[in-house]
Amino acid sequence: MYAASSFLANRSFAFLYAVHESDGRPLAEWARDFGEEHDPDRFHGAAPVSTKESGLTTDGGDLTQPTVEGTTIFVGSTKGTLYAIRRDALSNTTGDALAHPATLKWTYTDPTLIGQNPRFTGPPLVYRESSLILAAANGDGGTPSDPRDDHGVLSAVRQDIGNLSWKRTLSAPLAGSPASWTADGTALHPAVFVAFGGPTLTGVASLDGGGQYLAPSPPSWVQPYPSGNQYWLGLDNQGRDIFSQLIWGSRIALLVGFLAAFFTVVLGLVVGLVAGYAGGKTESVLMRFTDVILVLPGLPLIITLTAVLGPSIWNVILVISVLGWPGIARIIRAEVLSLKERPFIDSARVTGASTNRIVFKHIAPNVMPLAFLYMTFSVSGAILTEAALSFIGLGDQTTMSWGQMLFFVENSKALSSWWWLLPPGLAITLISLAFFLVGRAFDEIVNPRLRKR
Amino acid sequence: MDPLLKVDHLKVYFKILKGTVHAVDDVTFELNKGETMGLVGESGCGKTTTAYAITRLLPSNGRVVGGSVLFDGQEIVRSDLPTEVAEVIRKPDWRPSLMEVLRREEAEFAAFQKAGESAVLEAPEQMEDEYAYYTEVRGLLDRPNGTSEGELRNELHEITQKNLRGFGASRRRRRRDKVIEERIAAIRWSKVAIIFQSAMNAFNPVYRVGDQIVEALLTHYPDMTKAEAHQRVMELFDLVGIDRSRIDGYPHEFSGGMRQRSMIAMALSCNPQLLIDRILAEIRSLQRELNVAMMIITHDISVVAEVGEKIGVMYAGKLFEYGSIREVFEKPANPYTIGLLSAFPSIKGPRRRLHSIPGSPPDLANPPSGCRFHPLCQFAQEVCKYVEPPMVEVAPGHRSQCHFAKEIYEGTLRGG
Numbered sequence: 001m002y003a004a005s006s007f008l009a010n011r012s013f014a015f016l017y018a019v020h021e022s023d024g025r026p027l028a029e030w031a032r033d034f035g036e037e038h039d040p041d042r043f044h045g046a047a048p049v050s051t052k053e054s055g056l057t058t059d060g061g062d063l064t065q066p067t068v069e070g071t072t073i074f075v076g077s078t079k080g081t082l083y084a085i086r087r088d089a090l091s092n093t094t095g096d097a098l099a100h101p102a103t104l105k106w107t108y109t110d111p112t113l114i115g116q117n118p119r120f121t122g123p124p125l126v127y128r129e130s131s132l133i134l135a136a137a138n139g140d141g142g143t144p145s146d147p148r149d150d151h152g153v154l155s156a157v158r159q160d161i162g163n164l165s166w167k168r169t170l171s172a173p174l175a176g177s178p179a180s181w182t183a184d185g186t187a188l189h190p191a192v193f194v195a196f197g198g199p200t201l202t203g204v205a206s207l208d209g210g211g212q213y214l215a216p217s218p219p220s221w222v223q224p225y226p227s228g229n230q231y232w233l234g235l236d237n238q239g240r241d242i243f244s245q246l247i248w249g250s251r252i253a254l255l256v257g258f259l260a261a262f263f264t265v266v267l268g269l270v271v272g273l274v275a276g277y278a279g280g281k282t283e284s285v286l287m288r289f290t291d292v293i294l295v296l297p298g299l300p301l302i303i304t305l306t307a308v309l310g311p312s313i314w315n316v317i318l319v320i321s322v323l324g325w326p327g328i329a330r331i332i333r334a335e336v337l338s339l340k341e342r343p344f345i346d347s348a349r350v351t352g353a354s355t356n357r358i359v360f361k362h363i364a365p366n367v368m369p370l371a372f373l374y375m376t377f378s379v380s381g382a383i384l385t386e387a388a389l390s391f392i393g394l395g396d397q398t399t400m401s402w403g404q405m406l407f408f409v410e411n412s413k414a415l416s417s418w419w420w421l422l423p424p425g426l427a428i429t430l431i432s433l434a435f436f437l438v439g440r441a442f443d444e445i446v447n448p449r450l451r452k453r
Numbered sequence: 454m455d456p457l458l459k460v461d462h463l464k465v466y467f468k469i470l471k472g473t474v475h476a477v478d479d480v481t482f483e484l485n486k487g488e489t490m491g492l493v494g495e496s497g498c499g500k501t502t503t504a505y506a507i508t509r510l511l512p513s514n515g516r517v518v519g520g521s522v523l524f525d526g527q528e529i530v531r532s533d534l535p536t537e538v539a540e541v542i543r544k545p546d547w548r549p550s551l552m553e554v555l556r557r558e559e560a561e562f563a564a565f566q567k568a569g570e571s572a573v574l575e576a577p578e579q580m581e582d583e584y585a586y587y588t589e590v591r592g593l594l595d596r597p598n599g600t601s602e603g604e605l606r607n608e609l610h611e612i613t614q615k616n617l618r619g620f621g622a623s624r625r626r627r628r629r630d631k632v633i634e635e636r637i638a639a640i641r642w643s644k645v646a647i648i649f650q651s652a653m654n655a656f657n658p659v660y661r662v663g664d665q666i667v668e669a670l671l672t673h674y675p676d677m678t679k680a681e682a683h684q685r686v687m688e689l690f691d692l693v694g695i696d697r698s699r700i701d702g703y704p705h706e707f708s709g710g711m712r713q714r715s716m717i718a719m720a721l722s723c724n725p726q727l728l729i730d731r732i733l734a735e736i737r738s739l740q741r742e743l744n745v746a747m748m749i750i751t752h753d754i755s756v757v758a759e760v761g762e763k764i765g766v767m768y769a770g771k772l773f774e775y776g777s778i779r780e781v782f783e784k785p786a787n788p789y790t791i792g793l794l795s796a797f798p799s800i801k802g803p804r805r806r807l808h809s810i811p812g813s814p815p816d817l818a819n820p821p822s823g824c825r826f827h828p829l830c831q832f833a834q835e836v837c838k839y840v841e842p843p844m845v846e847v848a849p850g851h852r853s854q855c856h857f858a859k860e861i862y863e864g865t866l867r868g869g
Contacts, residue, residue, distance in 0.1 A: 279513070280513075342654060343649050343651040343654045343655040344654060344656055344657040346649060346655070347649060347655040347656070347716075347719070350508065350642055350646075350647055351642050351668070351669035351672060351673075351719070352641065352642055352669065352672040353668070353672065362657050365657075365659040366657070366659060
């Protein structure tokens with residue numbers, strides 16, 4: 001265990017301790033002899049960060065709790081320096097020591113905070129997905145006496161060389177250490193949260209790996225305070241922020257909407273193109289199969305399939321795509337039937353284009369506008385289906401979606417609580433409407449007869 | 454000298470729900486190198502079908518059921534024997550036509566034997582298969598003891614259907630079509646180019662005009678680099694009078710005339726020997742320059758008068774009259790040609806009333822008996838209603854399909 005730091009009274013040394021987690025014995029490799037000047041017992045097991053051999057002079061601030069990642073220890077100081085310190089001794093192949101433990105790898109100071117009493121507040125967060133160190137620091141805004149202009153800075157620093165990747169300045173000082181949260185660990189960017197608080201403002205800021213704002217909190221965080229005007233849409237019956245849930249839900253809505261619509265259209269496009277151009281038996285077989293899928297009762301089958309496959313976002317997308325393509329295939333086929341009689345297809349054939357080339361190079365680009373049109377319509381359809389599935393409890397319970405929110409409303413017998421019911425309901429309505437309107441506008445471009453004179 | 458294009462008793466039928474459309478029936482004509490021929494007739498009389506049959510672009514329900522087309526000595530279109538026989542034995546007096554078909558087939562086999570694979574587009578297996586069928590038919594016909602005509606016909610029908618629909622027949626046909634499609638692709642466009650009537654829409658709207666011509670060039674000359682093809686397109690644009698800078702334009706940015714001219718450029722891109730043209734436009738002067746044979750398909754007989762050397766007049770799927778322009782215009786030998794000629798004004802001659810041919814061409818799914826023109830013909834006699842007129846050669850190279858061709862040619866027949 002690598003543990004807390006301490007300082008000498010004269011502030012010219014900083015120490016890191018390394019002790020065994022089990023019994024607190026010091027780690028032999030780390031322990032140094034500090035000679036007569038210092039009481040060896042007092043610094044038993046500690047390594048000085050600031051010595052000649054480590055090549056560093058400290059800034060004189062107190063060290064925060066260290067964070068260990070791999071062979072590096074990250075630690076900030078209350079005077080504005082972030083240190084990356086070597087954990088292990090470094091030796092070459094012949095065994096000659098090149099560097100002792102606890103020697104410096106790099107330091108980072110925020111140039112904009114110089115002269116503003118910068119201070120790192122807590123142990124830095126290792127943000128593995130993009131090899132960044134997230135550290136919260138505060139500055140006094142130039143007036144040490146007035147707490148109102150104090151502000152916080154969340155910096156993301158490259159783990160290997162200590163360069164700034166991004167930073168976000170918040171209008172209130174930060175407290176403690178940033179935290180990160182991810183829906184299922186792999187699918188999407190994890191979110192980063194950092195608490196801030198000042199005389200006028202308190203809250204939690206959330207950002208994604210790129211430093212962008214997202215929802216104020218993770219969707220399933222139970223809020224520490226019962227209410228207050230920091231929760232825009234209030235809390236649900238478990239004390240979770242509805243506004244955050246709404247924002248997190250939009251991710252799922254768009255993901256399911258776009259992906260399901262995309263796969264639907266790709267399937268429909270291929271079947272329609274092949275059936276329309278090949279004709280004969282191929283067409284009969286493909287179109288009868290299409291008809292079979294088309295007449296299957298959609299929602300019951302989707303419910304059954306999701307129940308069988310298991311509740312996951314990807315299964316929902318799969319099921320929606322697999323059952324949604326027949327309509328598009330029919331439309332594309334009809335268009336191909338008309339296109340393949342057009343003179344330019346004849347001239348392509350005469351000039352020696354192969355069948356594959358005619359289908360995918362000459363016909364496909366001409367049905368693309370139609371495909372995109374139905375893709376926009378499919379987006380709203382897919383979002384609605386996903387919401388319906390989540391509402392009846394077949395959605396992915398580990399991710400927050402709008403349908404899931406409705407499910408919670410219904411499950412809590414709270415259908416009369418309009419402030420809880422309306423946000424997800426309106427969001428679903430609005431996004432479907434939005435895509436439908438986009439589709440209609442698209443339709444007018446693709447289909448000039450619909451254009452107003 | 455062998456003619457460049459020889460269309461020999463070509464028959465193209467379409468299968469539709471109502472039955473069979475006899476779109477092209479027994480059409481015969483020739484075209485020499487560098488010559489221009491006009492094929493005229495009303496809409497729906499089989500001009501376009503003839504052109505499509507020559508280039509093997511018939512829609513899937515259209516089949517060549519008789520005759521052949523030779524291009525530069527190679528048989529590029531032929532009906533397979535069983536199909537031809539199946540068609541022939543349907544008629545009441547089938548025996549002479551069958552013998553005629555078999556005779557022609559023998560000639561084909563002979564040519565195939567002599568010149569080998571290059572004489573036809575078909576794969577050798579197909580020819581062997583047909584020869585086996587041919588010997589079967591021959592054996593049946595040469596049977597010494599007198600089988601009755603009806604029985605013979607039934608037996609012929611049986612072996613023909615067995616060949617056409619029997620086990621593996623459709624697979625065989627597919628394989629055959631594939632071979633032919635591969636071989637015709639090498640000839641089409643590089644030797645025989647066709648300009649469609651709707652040349653305005655013959656370019657894919659989503660690609661640049663220049664790129665589409667480049668694509669056609671690269672398909673036929675795989676060794677050509679893109680830059681060379683581009684250069685060639687520039688030259689072609691110069692030739693047809695389009696500014697080189699328009700090479701990157703899309704079809705919708707071109708005027709109708711420019712689109713037609715780009716189509717001509719595309720048709721000329723591979724230096725074809727024969728150009729089948731449905732739009733005419735500026736092409737005539739180019740034709741002289743490039744020495745390309747041309748088949749002009751139009752319903753405007755005056756256009757042909759101006760540019761052609763030969764003319765073929767089609768009506769209801771039949772080639773009614775065929776000969777040199779001069780001959781046909783001065784001494785027409787067919788009532789339909791006379792009707793067509795009097796329906797167009799003359800610039801030089803005296804002013805006269807224009808006559809139109811009353812009525813419209815017959816339904817080709819159910820053509821009139823005898824001469825197909827008899828319901829509208831001013832000279833029609835009783836014989837025309839029942840007997841199909843023969844092809845009469847009224848003068849060397851001038852043929853007319855009419856019972857009274859000679860009389861009309863000599864001007865001794867007066868209409869009643």
